[in-house]
Amino acid sequence: MNIAVMGAGAIGCFIGGMLSAAGHAVTLIGRPRLMNKIQQDGLTIRRPGKPDLLTRPQTCTTVPDRGPFEVIFVTVKMPALPAAADELAGLLEKSAARLVAMQNGVGAEEHLTGRFGAERVVAGTITIPIQVPESGLIEVSKDKGGLGLAAMSAGQSGFVRQLAGTLTQAGLPTRIYPDYRAMKWSKLLLNIVTNASSAILDEPPARIVAHPELFNLEIEALAEGVSVMKAQGIGAVSLPGYPVEWLARLVSAPYLPLSLKRAILRPAMQSGRGSKMPSLHIDLAAGRTTTEIDALNGAIVRAGQSLGLPTPANSTLVEIFHQLASGKTERQAYRGRPDKLLAYRRRFRGPAAPESNHSSPTPGTSL
Secondary structure (H helix, E strand, O other): OEEEEEOOOHHHHHHHHHHHHOOOEEEEEOOHHHHHHHHHHOEEEEOOOOOOEEEOOEEEOOOOOOOOOOEEEEOOOHHHHHHHHHHHHHHHHOOOOEEEEOOOOOOHHHHHHHHHOHHHEEEEEEOOOEEEEEOOEEEEOOOOOOEEEEEOOHHHHHHHHHHHHHHHHOOOOEEEOOOHHHHHHHHHHHHHOOHHHHHHHOOOHHHHHHOHHHHHHHHHHHHHHHHHHHHOOOOOOOEOOEOHHHHHHHHHOOOOOHHHHHHHHHHHHHHHOOOOOOHHHHHHHOOOOOOOHHHOHHHHHHHHHHHOOOOHHHHHHHHHHHHHHHOOOOHHHOOOOHHHHHHHHOOOOOOOOOOOOOOOOOOOOOO
């Protein structure tokens, strides 16, 4: 296949690199420094227990005016998606390429279908844990996970099956889902775990999980996500390597005390992120004012508002994160201060979920 990757950072280079190593014609579109590095030295992919892959895909720093691309993986982060769509518009007028939206959170597919039509957009997700120890090197940290694809229109089923087969043959095991919303919202649940709290407190995820009250806040945020999903008729589904359906049932089970939920979840959450800092922490540490928070925890808050459902835990995380990202509040104010984060949560009407966890409180306007 002839493939382009728009926004070739860690995820884009990994997907594009694996496809290139499998013999497909791949063009990476990304920032000059990284693209020049790959053009000069190639792209290396390191996987557990396997030989390194060195591949040399084509690179460019702007969207080509034309090209016989069959598929374009869009791997920019959500805040950059509107600009990426603008850049792709000219190419898509001259090309029949389909777009695969690989963003975390929800809303990317709706934006792209609004611009280019549902018949040209495929929903995508990835659960393979990767990191970038140095420029031009992608390292798979665990032999776990895979990709997910979901058609946005009925006429895409054949293409989606073909693309899933191509990805799987390239070493990227890919599962097809009948409902793109279930796939994307289920990935959202994984994405929010210790993400915002780690950024706010400037603490590694393992420290969040080790603190019972912070762990309770994480469980509450997940349960709110499951609640708004159910209200929209969206069921959680298991993703490659991650039993999200089981996670959703566990966090929302009214008959299990929080102490038992923590005990069940702790091993998976400690091994899932451990000391690795999540994306929102990286964004906040870099001083970025536009981040994925609104497509993650913010999506839960917006859905709750439209459905009349309480989302105090996610509202707390979103409000504080925005204060820190905008500079209205100094990072030092919350650094290493779980007591302050938990006090902010209590500013909503009603206490946080008690150990019996029978019901969620009703949020009010924060003071």
